[in-house]
Amino acid sequence: MVARQEIQENGVAEMMNAYVVTEKEHGEVLEVPIPILRDDEVLLEVKAAGLCGTDTHIYQGEYFSEFPLVPGHEFAGVIASAGKNVSRFEAGERVTADPNVACGYCSYCQESMENFCRNFQGVGVTRDGAFAQFVAVPQQCVFPIGDLPFDEAAFIEPLACVVYGQKRARPPIGASVLVVGAGAIGQLHIQLAKRNGAAAVAALDTDSEALKLASSLGADHCLENSPEGREELARRYPDGFSMVIDCTGIPEVVETLPAWVRPGGSLLVFGVCPENSRMTVNPFDIFRRDLTIIGSFALKKTFPEALALLQSGDIAVKPLVSRRLDLEAVPQTLAAYAAGDLKGKSLLIF
Ligand SMILES: [Zn+2]
Ligand SMILES: [Zn+2]
Numbered sequence: 568m569v570a571r572q573e574i575q576e577n578g579v580a581e582m583m584n585a586y587v588v589t590e591k592e593h594g595e596v597l598e599v600p601i602p603i604l605r606d607d608e609v610l611l612e613v614k615a616a617g618l619c620g621t622d623t624h625i626y627q628g629e630y631f632s633e634f635p636l637v638p639g640h641e642f643a644g645v646i647a648s649a650g651k652n653v654s655r656f657e658a659g660e661r662v663t664a665d666p667n668v669a670c671g672y673c674s675y676c677q678e679s680m681e682n683f684c685r686n687f688q689g690v691g692v693t694r695d696g697a698f699a700q701f702v703a704v705p706q707q708c709v710f711p712i713g714d715l716p717f718d719e720a721a722f723i724e725p726l727a728c729v730v731y732g733q734k735r736a737r738p739p740i741g742a743s744v745l746v747v748g749a750g751a752i753g754q755l756h757i758q759l760a761k762r763n764g765a766a767a768v769a770a771l772d773t774d775s776e777a778l779k780l781a782s783s784l785g786a787d788h789c790l791e792n793s794p795e796g797r798e799e800l801a802r803r804y805p806d807g808f809s810m811v812i813d814c815t816g817i818p819e820v821v822e823t824l825p826a827w828v829r830p831g832g833s834l835l836v837f838g839v840c841p842e843n844s845r846m847t848v849n850p851f852d853i854f855r856r857d858l859t860i861i862g863s864f865a866l867k868k869t870f871p872e873a874l875a876l877l878q879s880g881d882i883a884v885k886p887l888v889s890r891r892l893d894l895e896a897v898p899q900t901l902a903a904y905a906a907g908d909l910k911g912k913s914l915l916i917f
Pocket of ligand 2 (some may be wrong): 666669671672673674675676683684685686687
């Protein structure tokens with residue numbers, strides 16, 4: 568295997584194309600150096616990368632990223648080269664990587680709370696990511712994907728977040744679950760809830776196409792988030808739901824959700840609301856009805872479960888892809904998401 572850092576150290580600049588956010592609300596495709604590997608890192612040649620809401624937040628300067636940055640934290644590809652301490656991968660091996668790099672030695676890591684690592688690095692968040700021909704990742708984050716297609720493997724990261732969320736707030740067996748927001752994440756929650764013991768899953772969204780898709784992926788009742796839709800939902804589920812999952816990240820929507828939780832049930836706050844947003848809750852209601860409000864940040868060692876679920880074919884992800892892009896189309900696509908002009912999941916394909 569040729570170690571690329573050696574080539575670079577010998578003075579031959581190897582360049583690649585990457586989408587770079589150079590400043591808040593400005594990104595372009597630039598020719599940049601291929602990442603220089605540390606001894607414990609591998610270089611992946613990216614084959615597929617998902618665009619997600621977090622990328623839009625990063626682009627808009629609403630996340631803790633610093634610029635310039637190559638975003639892209641949902642990806643799969645092949646091993647191109649490896650640092651000198653890496654022996655477990657072969658060039659050409661098909662892999663994905665957990666973008667959350669934990670240090671392993673801080674007090675949170677020592678408590679197995681790696682998603683709160685004090686020295687956290689996020690590939691595509693705090694260090695360069697996969698909207699590029701190549702991305703460097705530490706070897707401990709890399710997972711072989713076997714023959715899982717690259718476009719499906721790009722969903723392992725978001726599915727791993729969903730798996731983590733439903734491990735934090737597991738639907739009781741036979742439960743009724745309401746998923747609010749039927750974007751890609753909502754569709755994953757719907758499918759996982761059905762396989763995680765829920766007897767009935769309902770979906771609310773404002774987009775009729777998303778509701779049709781939710782229905783085809785196993786949601787039992789798909790209703791428009793309108794006064795009429797909510798009225799029908801209340802008629803079908805007069806006691807409310809054992810578990811309500813927000814996948815909208817809209818504070819005004821989240822605020823309405825405790826009312827849908829049945830006594831003893833839980834609200835999983837999964838969608839990413841703006842950092843400084845506020846909502847009001849009725850503390851008496853939480854007290855009187857034994858409600859639980861649960862957060863779920865990123866993922867924690869749930870890549871193996873997500874990979875297994877995709878390999879089993881039990882969770883469908885191909886229908887969640889609204890469009891496939893090449894690198895040149897990323898600038899206008901992220902700008903359109905930021906402007907609110909675009910919905911659905913986009914996949915960058917090399
Ligand atoms: Zn994401
Ligand atoms: Zn740590």
